[in-house]
Amino acid sequence: xxxxYKVIEGDFVNAGIASSxxxxxxxxxxxxxxxxxxxxxALYEAEVNAIAHACGGTVTADxxxxxxxxxxxxxxxxxxxIDLAMQEGYSTARPxxxxxxxxxxxxxxNIKNNVDKLNVQSTxxxxxxxxxxxxxx
Amino acid sequence: xxxxxxxxxxxVDEDQCIACARCMxxxxxxxxxxxxxxATISEHRCVDCGNCFKVCPVKAIYIKQDDFDRIFDYKCRxxxxxxxxxxxxxEDIPASRVYSVLKEIGFTHVFEVESxxxxxxxxxxxxxxxxxxEKPLISSFCPAIVRxxxxxxxxxxxxxxxxxxxVDIVAKYAYKTxxxxxxxxxxxxxxxxxxxxxxxxxxxxxxxxxxxxxxxIINMDELYNRVQKKMKELGKNYxxxxxxxxxxxxxxxxSTLTNGERRLCLAKHSLAIDEIHNVTxxxxxxxxxxxxxxxxxELRACDQSCAGGVLLCQNRFLISECMYARARKIAERExxxxxxxxxxxxxxxxxxxxxxxxxxxxxRSMLALDEDxxxxxxxxxxxxKIKAKLPQIDCGVCGSPSCNALAEDIVCRNASLERxxxxxNAQDPEMKDIWGEEKFKK
Numbered sequence: 206x207x208x209x210y211k212v213i214e215g216d217f218v219n220a221g222i223a224s225s226x227x228x229x230x231x232x233x234x235x236x237x238x239x240x241x242x243x244x245x246x247a248l249y250e251a252e253v254n255a256i257a258h259a260c261g262g263t264v265t266a267d268x269x270x271x272x273x274x275x276x277x278x279x280x281x282x283x284x285x286x287i288d289l290a291m292q293e294g295y296s297t298a299r300p301x302x303x304x305x306x307x308x309x310x311x312x313x314x315n316i317k318n319n320v321d322k323l324n325v326q327s328t329x330x331x332x333x334x335x336x337x338x339x340x341x342x
Numbered sequence: 343x344x345x346x347x348x349x350x351x352x353x354v355d356e357d358q359c360i361a362c363a364r365c366m367x368x369x370x371x372x373x374x375x376x377x378x379x380x381a382t383i384s385e386h387r388c389v390d391c392g393n394c395f396k397v398c399p400v401k402a403i404y405i406k407q408d409d410f411d412r413i414f415d416y417k418c419r420x421x422x423x424x425x426x427x428x429x430x431x432x433e434d435i436p437a438s439r440v441y442s443v444l445k446e447i448g449f450t451h452v453f454e455v456e457s458x459x460x461x462x463x464x465x466x467x468x469x470x471x472x473x474x475x476e477k478p479l480i481s482s483f484c485p486a487i488v489r490x491x492x493x494x495x496x497x498x499x500x501x502x503x504x505x506x507x508x509v510d511i512v513a514k515y516a517y518k519t520x521x522x523x524x525x526x527x528x529x530x531x532x533x534x535x536x537x538x539x540x541x542x543x544x545x546x547x548x549x550x551x552x553x554x555x556x557x558x559i560i561n562m563d564e565l566y567n568r569v570q571k572k573m574k575e576l577g578k579n580y581x582x583x584x585x586x587x588x589x590x591x592x593x594x595x596x597s598t599l600t601n602g603e604r605r606l607c608l609a610k611h612s613l614a615i616d617e618i619h620n621v622t623x624x625x626x627x628x629x630x631x632x633x634x635x636x637x638x639x640e641l642r643a644c645d646q647s648c649a650g651g652v653l654l655c656q657n658r659f660l661i662s663e664c665m666y667a668r669a670r671k672i673a674e675r676e677x678x679x680x681x682x683x684x685x686x687x688x689x690x691x692x693x694x695x696x697x698x699x700x701x702x703x704x705x706r707s708m709l710a711l712d713e714d715x716x717x718x719x720x721x722x723x724x725x726x727k728i729k730a731k732l733p734q735i736d737c738g739v740c741g742s743p744s745c746n747a748l749a750e751d752i753v754c755r756n757a758s759l760e761r762x763x764x765x766x767n768a769q770d771p772e773m774k775d776i777w778g779e780e781k782f783k784k
Contacts, residue, residue, distance in 0.1 A: 238497030
């Protein structure tokens with residue numbers, strides 16, 4: 206099963222639409238609640254990242270019987286040092302974004318803690334692609 | 343997916359039902375379908391919120407209760423009365439007058455459910471202090487909310503504080519008090535006066551407990567009518583026979599209104615949300631872990647909480663106002679040092695807190711298409727294909743509450759695509775005038 210969602214830059218009102226939709230789908234597939242929670246937390250984090258830091262992008266979800274694969278791709282500024290960005294508390298968020306309660310530097314680390322596979326590809330000035338996988342068993 | 347059946351208080355009188363589909367469209371869990379000319383309620387999905395009961399224009403949906411005369415099976419007939427019952431009577435009618443009329447119509451004792459509110463609050467606070475459960479903790483007070491979480495938000499069952507409801511605490515207290523006064527156990531009949539369908543279901547099949555101590559249920563609307571009738575018969579000159587009864591505290595009177603529980607909870611950050619759609623919207627966020635720092639949630643299925651119970655006979659805002667007025671009067675007396683009924687239960691605190699915790703709430707998700715993931719995936723693919731063909735106007739003529747529900751019913755419950763009246767009339771030019779060409783190019 207393949208799903209696609211658009212994420213629009215700065216559209217905080219609609220943050221979470223992709224994760225809510227994926228959540229409903231996983232509930233219908235009878236995936237254990239604890240696993241759904243991990244997927245949703247990781248995807249919501251990535252969704253907000255794309256809204257807050259990049260110029261929007263797309264979320265794709267591919268679900269088969271043993272895992273879900275999520276790809277969040279944006280055309281944003283890119284991450285110069287991915288290893289640094291993976292550290293808890295590291296953030297480049299603008300003050301106005303922080304004022305909204307986002308940008309605490311927990312995004313990528315939080316994603317990493319919740320998924321089984323994580324691959325972040327980024328080119329400065331081109332964009333970032335976050336690939337995540339969560340196994341159902 | 344559980345195959346077990348659950349007690350439901352809401353029932354359809356098939357002869358009365360005119361198949362208008364209002365209930366189907368009002369159901370927050372899509373539990374209702376129209377089949378064979380009448381509404382049917384799915385017991386797996388229904389959370390007993392009572393929305394269908396409220397919107398039915400012909401009273402075809404009813405709430406199962408016990409026959410009133412069953413109280414006379416017992417020598418000692420106890421009414422367990424929630425505070426909102428009083429909210430239906432004019433403010434100048436004192437509680438003692440209402441309760442003595444309850445005795446005129448057959449009860450021998452009256453216990454106020456909310457006298458257990460302080461014990462209930464302590465049990466919840468204790469659970470929080472011990473660091474048990476998932477944050478934010480959710481009160482188990484409203485049984486429709488507990489059931490909503492079980493069927494729609496199974497990942498949040500561990501957020502529910504598993505403690506006995508005030509009615510079960512006060513039942514235990516009433517029992518003990520009467521036995522101590524020498525009443526034989528077999529003579530005691532405890533009857534709960536229920537303000538809503540969910541409370542009926544909760545007493546008949548409690549979540550997290552084997553069996554309730556309550557022996558029977560009387561619907562609040564029926565009791566209200568009986569009391570009003572008796573009051574008329576007794577006339578204005580009726581003097582209340584002198585029986586002493588301490589009053590509820592002002593906190594207890596307000597506890598079942600919105601914010602009532604939250605006021606008594608120790609959490610620094612808490613929220614009170616009423617009305618089931620508001621609650622659902624918020625639980626989505628809790629489930630996504632979008633909510634931080636909130637420690638306690640008071641969630642109620644009815645607008646204005648229990649003042650909006652479907653079995654109450656007055657306007658919910660006026661009931662709420664009346665309760666506040668009564669609470670203000672009590673607060674004044676409290677300031678003058680008068681003791682209240684809650685303090686009587688306080689003396690039995692240790693006894694009542696002994697087994698106040700119940701076992702954890704278990705999920706019973708209604709959403710899963712199949713227990714097997716691969717089969718569920720297959721079904722979902724079929725559903726997506728059907729969804730794409732349907733008009734997405736959720737007219738309900740097919741007997742399902744929405745186009746998406748019909749797609750699911752086709753794949754999981756043998757409904758057919760022919761039920762879609764919209765698609766059947768796709769060639770009609772009038773239809774194209776109304777809905778536009780695009781709608782039919784699927």
